[in-house]
Amino acid sequence: MGIGFEKENRIFTLQTDHTTYQFQVDAYGFLLHLYYGKTIYGGMDYLLTYYDRGFSANPYDADQDRTYSMDALPQEFPTSGTGDFRSPALTIKNSDGTYSCDLRYQSHRITKGKYGLPGLPAVYAAENEAETLEILMEDAVTKVQAVLLYGVFPKYDIITRSVRIINQGEDTIHISKAASACLDFVSGDYDLISFYGRHAMERNFQRVPVSHGKQILRSRRGTSSHQYNPAMILAGKDTTEEAGDCYAMVFVYSGCFKAEAEKDQFNQTRALMGLASEMFSYPLGTGDSFVIPETVMTYSAEGLSVLSHNLHRCFRNNLCRGRWKDQVRPVLVNSWEADYFNFTGESLLRLGKHAAELGIEMLVLDDGWFGERNDDNTSLGDWVVNEKKLGCTMGELIDRIHDLGLKFGLWIEPEMVSEDSDLYRTHPDWALQIPKRNPVRGRNQLVLDFSRKEIRDHVFDQICAVLDQGNVEYIKWDMNRSLSDIYSSETKEQGKVLYDYMLGVYDFLERLIERYPDMLIEGCSGGGGRFDAGMLYYTPQIWCSDNTDAIDRLEIQYGTSFIYPASCVGSHVSAVPNHQTGRITSLNTRGVVAMAGTFGYELNLGLLTEEEKKEVKEQVKKFKQYAPLIQRGDYYRLSSPQKDEFGAWAFVSEDQSEALISIVMLKQHGNMTVNYVKMRGLIPDAFYQIEGHDRIYSGAALMQAGLPVPIESGEYLAYQRYLRRVEHKGA
Structure with a gap:
């Protein structure tokens, strides 16, 4: 198992326990994709066919050979400007204004272990768990290089891909499209499975045929978004949970993305996963480099369940990090749906006392503890404890919660700023805003320019000053609007802001983890607006949705399960009638549904009847009994809540x-x-x-x-x- 190179035919073979991935360096130095699927033996270059296809252009190197065209051949990393009129993985604008990049093979190396991506999330591995293949490609004219990175995890049937673009030329170039993975299929008829949605109804399962033309899943919102998850599955027409071919591509990134599925004129299928090209034009000067975030790929010949298990095991064991990745998470109660903004220190203590009596292990103080924050119109950016509201210092509150035998958690939203805040009044230029235009508001708040280090440092210092007041064991990191007004006063190259913004968020999270290594961080963006593999590298659990209705959650959690393990799914029992839908379901039903995730409560425990309190005690006890199985077990979908009774x-x-x-x-x-x-x-x-x-x-x-x-x-x-x-x- 691992990576092999057959010198005579220049064929690379990537073997996992049950799959083979193969491509070839051809006579002209192009990388041609040969095969991805169930384990095979020997070279698959016999699958390539050559004939004059008419209107499919030919590289100059091919001379009079009209049978050779990049417009029809399957490729590993297609680029603009080679005569391939399908969607490219890479488009570069050169200093002379032309769009062309003709990458040819130069060299390769195979190493033990898994490559890393400094500043970006990525699957990781011990030296004996994985192997890395690096292939150096170069454009002979511009001297632009691309280092194709492949990570092979045999036991998970996982292959990861990333690309590092290096400008070795004398002039500045601009990257205007960048995908880290391409899959070309010369035959086959596939369905595209994707996960669409909206705020409070994320990751709905959708299965449609891959048809002639191009199907695009994307986010232009600055986050991976509630609307489309950065993951897709190509499945054979007859593929079910238990049988059939299927391929998954999952982007390890939390910002704007684009996933494409295209059936071409010759009934071949191309799938791409990478960065969104809208509002993206990244400059590279001489010697500069750019890393395309990682795509995780896996294949199953045994249906969708095995495909999901491959991803779940990889993400649980080799993407999530830190103390909490393998530990059962504490059962918590969150103050949001209990009191919203209308809490006091005393009401929090009452909630904590009720929680301790019921066997709940943690109290989380949600929004409203800082500045003058009594509604959602003010104070974001002013991370100073409102001691008047609490009736004590944050440190004193934390100690009093700990005295009840509970852990303590806190909500933060570091990326945001309110216009009605001391921070904005002092530094209005710190918000993303287009000069001479009124900003677009979302939830009546603006977004801080996290591409700028001095802004991140200021917010980081403020939040750490609060966290250092006591032992805060949990953070809920929220992000409650999409990004618009994409402009940074610190750069003339506005096409790089969104990517650099995301690097800034990752930098902030990494620093937080380094400073508080024992703290559990839960990701959130209005619920599931940033529920992606990139965030799992920093936050081993993510709030699945702001919709806590048990019946809606069945569909939300069903779609989520195709890609992400239950151990990362934030799921709570809330009050009825449900605050989002008005639906009434039994406490038992709400508990059963919430046990498909990290489990907790999102209600005022003091309003429960004695019978309900007894039932909550039993739920907590039951979850603690089953938690290791829920966290580590293989997840099986036994029905579709979209279709079944x-x-x-x-x-x-x-x-x-x-x-x-x-x-x-x-x-x-x-x-x-x-x-x-x-x-x-x-x-x-x-x-x-x-x-x-x-x-x-x-x-x-x-x-x-x-x-x-x-x-x-x-x-x-x-x-x-x-x-x-x-x-x-x-x-």
Whole structure:
């Protein structure tokens, strides 16, 4: 397993435990993609075909050979200006105003371990876990170089890709499009699976055919966005959860992105993942370099479940970092839906006392603790504790919460500034604003120019001064608007602001982690507006959505599960009627749904009845029992909440000795028909017992025939079944 190079035919082969990825340096120095899929042996260059296709141009090197055209050949890293009229991975504007870049192979090297990307998030590995392939390409005229980076993780069936662009020429160039990964398929008919949405309804599953023309998923909002997640799957027409070919491409970046799927004139398919090209024109002077953020790729011949498992294991183990990546997260209560801005120090202590009595482990103070922040119109940027509101210092509040036996967490929104703030009155030029124009407001706030170090330093120092007042064990990092007014007073090259802004956010997060290595950070952007692999490198959990309605969450968490592990999904039990939808669901149903993530509460615990308090105690106890399985187990989607009468999912331990099944009924009818939930991931000839029941079932029976869902009267009823493998004498 790993990376091989066959010198005679100049073929690179990247092998994982179950997949092969192969490409070739051809006679002209172009990199031609040959194959990606189930493990094969030998060279796949026989798949390349050559003939005169008409109106498909030919490189000058090919002389009179009209059968050779980049417009039809599958490529590893297609560029503008080579006669390929499909979407390029790289477009460069040269100093003379031309758009051309003709990269040819120069050399390569293979090393143990995984490449890193300074200043950017990336999957990491020990030396024995992965191998790296670096390929140096160069344009002979401009001396622009591209170093193609491949990381190979055999046990996860994961291949990562990134590119470093280096200007070795004498003139400044501008990068106007940059994708880190391209997949070219010479044959096949695929569906495109993507995850669209909006604020409070993110990552809805969508599956459509890849058709002639180009399908684009993108964000121009400065974040990866609520609207389109930076991930896509190409799946065969007949691919299901359990069978069929599928490929995933996931961008490890939290800013603007573009994903493309294109079926060309010859029925070939190209998929690209990279940076958005809108408002992007990055200058490189002589000797300067630019890194295209990483794309994670994986393939499964056994359907979508295995594809998800590959990504989940990689992200849990080799993307998330720090003390908390492997630990069960504390069960918390967040003050937001309990009191919104209307809290005091005493009300927080009351909430904390109720939490401690119920077995909850942490209290999180959300928005409203700083400046004059009593609504969302003021004080962002003034990270000074409002001691009048709290009735004490932050340090005293933290100590009093700790005295209750609870951990303490705090909400921050470092990237934002209110016009009604001391910071803005002193430094109005620190906000992203276009000169001579009134700014576009979002949530009545502006965005600080985090591409500038002095601004980041100021905010960092202010926030650390608060965190240093006591032991703050958790931070919720929020970001509550999209970026517009893209202009920085510090640069004449406005096409670089969005990328440099994101580097600034990452720099701030990295410094925070270094200063407070034991602190758990949860990412958030109005819920799931920045739910991406890039943020997981810094924040091992992300608030899944501002929508806490259990029934909506079934669809949100269903779409999320295709790419991201449950261990990173922030999910809480909230009050009813739900504050976003007005829907009423049982406390049991809300608890079952929230247990598909990190688990916590988002309500005023003091308003619970005695019966509800007893149920919350049981929920916390149950979650702590199941948490290791939820965090580390393989996740199986057992239904589609978009189509089926019920939503169902399961966590199965790696050794298949235990499983947790969760079911929520979505539709109820008179004279109800029976639904059966079929398990996945069990050992067919092993036997399992449901906790609290005497009956023993074979794994095969549970997977082939399933379990009947009880017929009961009521709306949105939920059930959990915990299975454990047992010895069965009658086997």
